[in-house]
Amino acid sequence: MMTRIPRIAPSEITPPEKYLNRRAFLAGALAVGASFGRASAASIPARAGAPLDYTHDGADSVGALVHASGQNEAPNTWEQITNYNNYYEFGTGKTDPAEYAGQLQTRPWNIAIGGEAEVTGSFPLEEFVRPYALEERIYRFRCVEAWSMVIPWVGFPLAQMLQRFKPNSRAKYVAFETLYRPSQMPGQRVPILQWPYREGLRIDEAMNPLAFMVVGLYGRVLPNQNGAPLRLIVPWKYGFKSIKAIVRIVFTEARPQTTWAVAAPSDYGFYANVNPNVPHPRWSQATERRIGNPFFHERQATLMFNGYADEVAYLYKGMDLRRYM
C-alpha cells in the first residue's frame, strides 16, 4: 500500500528542552530496560508521569520528535491533558478519570492478538512494546463534543505493530477492546455503554502512518486517565475512536461492532472522521474550542480530517462521508 509520511518542516520539530529532558528520559529508559524480562515485568512500577520504562531491541534513541499538528500549535499542558478526559470506565464527568483512574493496576498487562493473522497469542506488555523505537508525535486531538487539544504522545506507529503479526488476506478490519475490570473501573458497574469498550478500523486506515499506538505523554509514562498502559490514537478521527487501555486486538473479515455506534447509531458512525461539514445531530462540528484558550478567544474552524487531509483523504475517495459518518 502507499505510505505517506507526514511532512515535517524543521521548524516544526519541537525543541526538546521545551518540556522534555531527553537525557533523563533515555537514562530512565535504559536503566529499566537493562532489567527487562518476563519475570521482572510484574514488579515494574508504572507510575503515571514516571520516566518511560520501555526500551526496544538494539536502538538507543527515542526516535524522531514529530510535530504533526501542522501549524506548529503549542501543545496543551500536562495539567490540561490529564484533567479533562472522556473515559467512561471511570465515570462520565471530565474529571472523574483523573480522580478514579489511579486505582487501575496496569501491571501485569497482557495483550491478546487474534483473528486473521499468522502470529497470534497473548503477549506481556513489555514484550509487546519492546520491538519498537518510541517516537513522539504532537497531534491535534478533536473530541466529538467540539473541543480540542494539542497533545505530545509517545509511542510507535500502529502499522509497524500490526505487520509484526502478519495479517492474512482476509484481515479487512482491526478490532480493539478495552480492559473489562469493574473492580478497578467503577464506571463499568453502570451499564451506560456496552462494556468492554470496543473500537475498530479498516485495515488500510490502521496501516496509515498517522495511526499511532501510545504508551507515553510528554515523554513520561502515560497516566491512567489517558488510557495507560496502551492506547490508540487516530488523529483524523473523533476522540472516541482512539480506544484506551487495550487488551485485545483482533483481525477480522467483517466490520467489527464499535461501542458508540451501538449505543447511538444515529449519532455516531463507524468511521467518525473529523468533518466540519457533517454536524452531529445535536450540535455543529464546524468549529471547535481549543482547551486552554483564554476567555474571549475565538473558536477555531474545524479542519477536514482534523487537518490531516493530505495524509488520509485518499482512504475515503469516492465515499459519501455524510452516509459513512
Place this chain on the structure above:
Amino acid sequence: MDVATRQPFLGLNLERRYRLVYKPAVFVASLMPLAWMACGLFGWLGLSAGVDPVKFLELENGKTALNFIMLTLMMTPVRQLTGLTHPIRLRRMIGLFAFFYALLHFTVYVVLDLDLDWHMVGADLVKRPYITVGFTALMLLVPLAVTSTNRMMRRLGRRWNRLHRLVYVIAVLGVWHFYWQEKLDVREPSIYALILAILLGYRCARSAWLRRLLTSKRAHQAR
C-alpha cells in the same frame, strides 16, 4: 392574626423582619452559587473551575437556574402541607434569581462559548432542538420577570395568576433542555425530571382531590 406577629423576634414586627432579615438573608444566599463560581474561576478558597472554565460556567449557571425554578415550585406544596407562609413570600425573589442565572447561562453560551458569532447562535437556535427548547424557556421567563412588581400584580389581577402558571411550562422545557443536551449519561437530568414530576403530580393530585371533595359536598347538600 399571624402567630409570628405575636412573638416578637429581635424586637421587629413581621413587615420589618421580612425587609431587614429574611429578604436580605435569601438575597445573600441566592448569590452563593455566583460566589462559588467566582471562587472556582479565580481559584479562591482552593476551588477550581477545572481545565474548561467556559463549560463550567455554562453548566453551573444552567443548573443553578433550574434549581431556583424547582425551589419556586416547592413553595406552594410546602405551604399547603406544613402551613408555613414564609417561603411563599420569598418566592418572587427566588424566581427572579432563576431568571438571573438563566440569563447568565445564556450570556456565557453566547459570549464565551460561541464568541458572539451570531451566525452560529442563529444556526444553533434553529437547527439544534435542545437549544431551541432552552431558549424558549428563557424567553418565557421574561414576561414573568417583567410582571413581578407589586404594581403589575395589582394591574393584572387574576390574569397575573394565569400568566405566572407559565412557570410550569418553563420548568418542563428547562429539564427537557438539560436532558436533551446530554450525550449519554442522563442520570442527573433524570433526577430533575423526577423531582419535577413529583411537584407537578402533587398539584394534579391535589386539585383532583379538591374537586372530588367539592362535588361530594354538593351532592351531600342536595340530599
